[in-house]
Amino acid sequence: MWQKKILGWYYINKRTLPWRLKKNQNFYRIWISEVMLQQTQVSVVIPYYKKFITKWPTLELFYKAELEEILKIWQGMGYYKRAQNLFKAKELLKNRQEKIVISSNDLKKLPGVGDYISCAISAILKDEPCAVIDGNIKRVLIRVFGLKNNDKLIKKQVKEISKKLTPLSENGNYCQSLMDLANLVCKAKKPNCQICPVFYVCQTKGKFESKKTIKKICKKISVAFYTYNKDSILIDKTNNNLLQSLYCFPLSDFRENKENFIEEDFLNKTVNDWMSKNNLQIPYQYIGEIVHKFSHFQLKVLIVNIRLKNKFKFKNYKWLKKIELSEKPVSSLMLKIMKKVEC
């Protein structure tokens, strides 16, 4: 039987992970782990998870967290929207003050909690027999049942199969066993079919073609304005392009950096526009560039140095001491720029 094979394999081979410790088997800690694990590898998450629950060991203590504190802990992990949704969700829970009902349907109402996380939490904590499907479990099912990955109906097919296979008891261990199987055996690239507990029913048996989709990387370009007066730096707090509440130098709109695009002209025009928009007319110094990869495009940032004689008042920016900035949450992009300007 499918479930027995999978579970039997799991009891022997399961991974030791922080969020699987007994002390971490409560709603708050499982929730944090699942949000962090979204689109992020286990090895990356572990140190962030430990830092997070050390700072806020319980949900009640997490209620007191400020958004910027959460972002600071999150700094470097990416997808900062997750931290923002975490903040929204805990504010909701705090103000409701009703006991949290751990069921997939109720959890789904929380910001940042969708089909996967809601089912994973209630399966792990309550053994709710709901279909837990993430990218890895999907890969396992696609291979075992020989589904065509490019099929438009793939999502529906996977869900149907998953529902049929979900056990009425022990779904928590069952879904985690599938995750471990996907990670340790049915790996994306080199699956280790020799040790697979369900090899006997697998329709693919390791013979699958790695899909080769040539994705063209969209390249964009922008200008960062490192503007300072003594030990104070100009910070954009209304930047709509980057996630709000993360600190960043003023950054121009992103433009597509196609071929035949003259970066020097772009730099001059962008700086001049920015100057006139802010009623400035002073020389600037080109510092250098950094390249940063976002999830769906690549960004080159040209960095300019602007030294001001006074701390002029800017409409959408605010002044911050260098020492203060070091304590604020910033993205990896901003860290790269800061390193370049030796800030």
Added chain:
DNA sequence: AATCCGGGGTG
């Protein structure tokens, strides 16, 4: 149902 979200690590 498709698309966006403006990441980061690994080989």
Added chain:
DNA sequence: CACCCAGGATT
């Protein structure tokens, strides 16, 4: 550089 990773929200 290509590919992977414990998805969710928006339209």
